Amino acid sequence: AQSVTQLDSHVSVSEGTPVLLRCNYSSSYSPSLFWYVQHPNKGLQLLLKYTSAATLVKGINGFEAEFKKSETSFHLTKPSAHMSDAAEYFCVVTLWGGKLIFGQGTELSVKP
Amino acid sequence: GAVVSQHPSRVICKSGTSVKIECRSLDFQATTMFWYRQFPKQSLMLMATSNEGSKATYEQGVEKDKFLINHASLTLSTLTVTSAHPEDSSFYICSARPKSTGDLYGEQYFGPGTRLTVT
Numbered sequence: 001a002q003s004v005t006q007l008d009s010h011v012s013v014s015e016g017t018p019v020l021l022r023c024n025y026s027s028s029y030s031p032s033l034f035w036y037v038q039h040p041n042k043g044l045q046l047l048l049k050y051t052s053a054a055t056l057v058k059g060i061n062g063f064e065a066e067f068k069k070s071e072t073s074f075h076l077t078k079p080s081a082h083m084s085d086a087a088e089y090f091c092v093v094t095l096w097g098g099k100l101i102f103g104q105g106t107e108l109s110v111k112p
Numbered sequence: 113g114a115v116v117s118q119h120p121s122r123v124i125c126k127s128g129t130s131v132k133i134e135c136r137s138l139d140f141q142a143t144t145m146f147w148y149r150q151f152p153k154q155s156l157m158l159m160a161t162s163n164e165g166s167k168a169t170y171e172q173g174v175e176k177d178k179f180l181i182n183h184a185s186l187t188l189s190t191l192t193v194t195s196a197h198p199e200d201s202s203f204y205i206c207s208a209r210p211k212s213t214g215d216l217y218g219e220q221y222f223g224p225g226t227r228l229t230v231t
Contacts, residue, residue: 034219043116043205043224044156090155098144098209100220102155 023091135206
């Protein structure tokens with residue numbers, strides 16, 4: 001069965017410092033993985049997606065994620081946090097047929 | 113491109129009444145649309161999968177007679193919450209999968225959500 005676990009419910013960083021949001025997945029086949037961001041009372045925006053083409057995936061706003069099959073991980077990183085990055089982040093795995101399974105979410109706070 | 117809209121963005125209704133939420137794909141055709149529910153500070157929970165021209169498929173525990181879904185065209189799906197009660201108050205989000213997207217990738221585009229408050 002497919003599942004995804006976000007290891008931190010809340011991450012706090014200072015502006016200008018690196019961001020690491022951790023995600024582990026479980027899948028019985030080669031998964032498609034996504035990271036979405038949700039700002040307060042807003043819908044979800046796709047940050048990046050992994051679809052087996054390349055293990056290091058670059059997304060929007062300077063975010064990237066690395067797919068590590070041996071560790072079943074898909075951690076999201078950004079070299080330097082900006083105040084506007086404060087939001088809720090979801091790691092998502094897709095089932096065949098298009099259903100998405102969401103992780104629990106990680107709230108990112110950015111301190112000035 | 114790939115914009116999904118929802119209407120209304122916010123709605124307040126009285127207990128016992130019904131409310132309809134629209135989800136539209138503005139610049140693409142969507143054979144499949146999904147409806148999610150999100151409680152405060154929680155993740156999204158899939159309620160149902162809506163395929164154009166056929167009955168929606170509901171997730172376990174979701175009352176299909178309470179949450180009526182209609183996907184009448186390739187660009188419009190509606191969710192009607194019937195006989196709403198305060199416990200139905202939530203953030204409802206739809207997503208749409210482009211007609212050209214293969215099943216393997218499942219990329220979806222999300223609407224901005226509808227905040228429903230039942231008094």
